[in-house]
Amino acid sequence: MMNMDPALDMQKASQLLKLLGDKTRLMMMKLLQSHDCCVCEFVAIFNMSQPGISQHLRKLKDAGLVKETRRGQWVFYSLNRENEYGGFIDDLLKHLPDQNERFVELEAQGLRITCE
Template sequence: MIPDNISSDISSLANIMKILGDPNRLHITSLISRQELCVCELTAILGLSQSNVSQHLAKLKSSGIVKERKQAQWVYYSLNPEKFPIIKNIINTLPDISFELLKLNGLQEHLKCKK
């Protein structure tokens, strides 16, 4: 029989893998591991609807993968590496997507959440 603490760790890791199994959530996680972003910035980069991005962020946040910081009416998301250091290893195996963050430079004046 597996001890409870190990069983809990395995279950927690399986849940993380399930959440990151969605390509959009994995993509979002990779982006916010490089830079703190808000929903409107993620929407602009990914080409997804605001509600779709918000739903993905809610799942990532509920699992503890993502943390948020509120500034005025905006919420900014970043990776929570303290909780799940293995996520950094997963992200390091992904292709470099930092060029996508460069899109924001041209879009800054069109975004509602200008930093």
Template sequence: MSIKSMVEIEGTASVLKLLGDKTRLTMMKLLQLNECCVCEFVAMFEISQPAISQHLRKLRDGGLVKETRRGQWIHYSMNKESEHYQLVQSLLDYLPSQEKNLEELKEKGLRISCD
């Protein structure tokens, strides 16, 4: 096996390991069509802000998400420049929509613009 093949397999294995976590996989499905703030994920998953930030850090370090700072808030979106973007997109296309989670946040007044 060539070195390039090994690198590609290792990179793919890393991405699959990141997406093997239910919370991160759900986050990525939400980010497939939306930009989200940490505070929205905290309300949605009902886990602590540090735990959400840790998940997002792992996704960012893996190159799957990017962050945009707006004032004191950081918004996350899928990194379309990632070398694994097509792989991730293909996997996410098999999953059911998570838009209901955002709709529920909106109904509760928690889908906010953190600008």
């Protein structure tokens, strides 16, 4: 049978799984599947300090799973679709429950950043 991730060895796979084996980071990835997010939105969603959020995002970025883009005073994070393990990650995330509700809540609180 064809191996669809020839570069995904045990070492790399376990690193990725460890990274996603944290509830906050896993949910960040699921959220980013539907919307880009800035740091302050994550701070509003998770019950955690801003530095805590930034540190989780840094780990995801270091692993190549997300990208950051500054837009004005905000830094937006998005999935890195060019990541070589994207197929693995997608296959994993598709098993998780949709989190769009979180964005609806944000909107309701007026905390959604649109940033023209």
